[in-house]
Amino acid sequence: MTLIVQFRRDLLIAAIGLAVLIAIGLGIEHAWPRDFLTSIFAAGLLAMSLNMLIGYTGLVSFGHAAFFALGGYIFGLLLQSPAFTGAMGAASVPVALVAAVVGTGLYAVVIGAICVRLTEIYFAFLTLAFQMFLYSVILSWVDLTGGDQGLMGGIPRPEFLGIDLGDQYHRYVFCAVLFVVCVMIMRIMTESPFGYTLRMIRDNATRAAFLGVNVTRVKLICFVVSSSIAAVGGVILALFTSGAYPEWAFWAQSGEAIFMIMLGGLNVFLGPVLGAVALRILNDVVQMYTSHTEIVIGLVIMFVVLVLRRGILDFVKDWWVEKQQARLAAENRNGRE
Amino acid sequence: MFDLDALASCLSASACLVNQATSGLIIGMLLFLVASGVTLIFGVLHVINFAHGSFYMVGAYLAYTTYVVTGNYFLAALVGGVGAGITGILFERLIISRVYGQNLLMQLLVCYAFILIVDDLVKIIWGAEYLAMGIPAEFRLPPLRFAGGFIPPFYLFLVGVAVAIGLGSVLLVTKTRFGKIVRAAALNAPMVSALGIRVNVYFALLFGFGCALAGVAGALAAPVRSLTPGMGLGILVESFIVTVIGGMGSIPGAFLAAIILGLTRSIGSVGFPLFVDGAMFMIMALVLIFRPTGLLGQGAVR
Numbered sequence: 001m002t003l004i005v006q007f008r009r010d011l012l013i014a015a016i017g018l019a020v021l022i023a024i025g026l027g028i029e030h031a032w033p034r035d036f037l038t039s040i041f042a043a044g045l046l047a048m049s050l051n052m053l054i055g056y057t058g059l060v061s062f063g064h065a066a067f068f069a070l071g072g073y074i075f076g077l078l079l080q081s082p083a084f085t086g087a088m089g090a091a092s093v094p095v096a097l098v099a100a101v102v103g104t105g106l107y108a109v110v111i112g113a114i115c116v117r118l119t120e121i122y123f124a125f126l127t128l129a130f131q132m133f134l135y136s137v138i139l140s141w142v143d144l145t146g147g148d149q150g151l152m153g154g155i156p157r158p159e160f161l162g163i164d165l166g167d168q169y170h171r172y173v174f175c176a177v178l179f180v181v182c183v184m185i186m187r188i189m190t191e192s193p194f195g196y197t198l199r200m201i202r203d204n205a206t207r208a209a210f211l212g213v214n215v216t217r218v219k220l221i222c223f224v225v226s227s228s229i230a231a232v233g234g235v236i237l238a239l240f241t242s243g244a245y246p247e248w249a250f251w252a253q254s255g256e257a258i259f260m261i262m263l264g265g266l267n268v269f270l271g272p273v274l275g276a277v278a279l280r281i282l283n284d285v286v287q288m289y290t291s292h293t294e295i296v297i298g299l300v301i302m303f304v305v306l307v308l309r310r311g312i313l314d315f316v317k318d319w320w321v322e323k324q325q326a327r328l329a330a331e332n333r334n335g336r337e
Numbered sequence: 338m339f340d341l342d343a344l345a346s347c348l349s350a351s352a353c354l355v356n357q358a359t360s361g362l363i364i365g366m367l368l369f370l371v372a373s374g375v376t377l378i379f380g381v382l383h384v385i386n387f388a389h390g391s392f393y394m395v396g397a398y399l400a401y402t403t404y405v406v407t408g409n410y411f412l413a414a415l416v417g418g419v420g421a422g423i424t425g426i427l428f429e430r431l432i433i434s435r436v437y438g439q440n441l442l443m444q445l446l447v448c449y450a451f452i453l454i455v456d457d458l459v460k461i462i463w464g465a466e467y468l469a470m471g472i473p474a475e476f477r478l479p480p481l482r483f484a485g486g487f488i489p490p491f492y493l494f495l496v497g498v499a500v501a502i503g504l505g506s507v508l509l510v511t512k513t514r515f516g517k518i519v520r521a522a523a524l525n526a527p528m529v530s531a532l533g534i535r536v537n538v539y540f541a542l543l544f545g546f547g548c549a550l551a552g553v554a555g556a557l558a559a560p561v562r563s564l565t566p567g568m569g570l571g572i573l574v575e576s577f578i579v580t581v582i583g584g585m586g587s588i589p590g591a592f593l594a595a596i597i598l599g600l601t602r603s604i605g606s607v608g609f610p611l612f613v614d615g616a617m618f619m620i621m622a623l624v625l626i627f628r629p630t631g632l633l634g635q636g637a638v639r
Contacts (some may be wrong), residue, residue, distance in 0.1 A: 133618050258442070294454065301434065
């Protein structure tokens, strides 16, 4: 109950946000906004969950996309298996969703248990290495995953609770709800005492340990939760593309997610989502002019990292704080006159 | 998934054993050259060069073109190494030097950007298709026979060059004036620069040297592997595994680990082809659990 009181404002914002998203999706007949937003839901969950590690805990992971891909593959594989859909019937979709989240979480427990004990550089590197491991498994286990072709051929989507995911409107609303629920879970986690423990570990892990925090355990919990949320992103993308592809587990996908965080703003809760939107638009614009998108994106990353050094919302936040201070100063001056 | 019969019959036949051991050794030597560059740069500059694989690729492609144009493989290997070294110095001066001492995120992002740019440039210059160089003319000799197995002369050259370069780089770092200055600068850069030594130049040279090692590895790999944009990432991951198993900063450790991984790969491809990558990761995980600093490393990882 206290949780609800504490997060009443956030819940209200989430409800309004969801209503706006649904209104956009259902109100506009053209499919473009729905497709665009659905891909943002997937990429945004990947980037935001990664930011729980990077921005809040100081764990720079270079292999987060592995969990994103694993979620998509588990979900897709289960629904493509006639034995599974036969046994589950109408419950197929929710059970597959839960299996994707829990399965990815269990995999993350194993990877995390090895990685979270290590220093920054080793952590970044090992997460990358385990991601490439998953990538090579997906590529070489052709019988199960279809190798470099990916899980094509469509994912069957049996109707459940009156929700028909075959219908693009139903599917969009379903994805929007998943997205907002996951964002809310992350909001509650990062603004709760647990979230402040994460920040303390980021700023000074030794001090946290002295205060009696089991640093390894807290890091591991954060790692597992954020990986499971990345898996929901994968599920959304699997629903959207009606398949799953090995590139989802490729290192470049993680690099992209890290850049989304940097671009949107590392220290603002919704920064990574803005980064996802900005990068997606940038990609589309560049693609209109040249087929060599990678060079252009690479140069943009260099520019942002070496020249701007901060993300969009970091600038907005500074500007806002400055404006507030100017107003306060002006009020003080007026008060004195 | 597992073919233990094939594994057993290979292990009991000397011909198969010789062939697998040789191919394991050349994989190991290529890994060693790339990993020793990573480990040198990390040990001295405390920078993890996530873009190291790109220099391997640059070396391979430069060697390919030089060989096609001149027909001289030795010149090609030299151009590959020197070209990668120069690219490395430019990368260090223009980009990496701006993120020294900053958080890992920035280093990682600039390396990510660099990989994207170089991969795309390679696609523009050489095309996206696979290129094959083939065994150079100098080495088209009959293979040597040893205990029933065949050993191509080029393999011997590759192993010889790698061992020589590895020894050379250990000596460079431990015995020469250059190595002493670089190590001193790594410990206390302001002190060394107070002695009138331009630390930046030494750091750039060391970074370039590390990249040149990757470039030579690429040039040596060009005749035995196919060239493709993106070929750098696979070897990057494997060479990192080598540095982790061997111990960060330790060149002898990298050598030992590279041979272990090379043999695991070549023998594994007979006995458990689908599990080769898995076996590498198992070895790494075991080493990390029981000996977190790596087999021969002293640095802290926790």
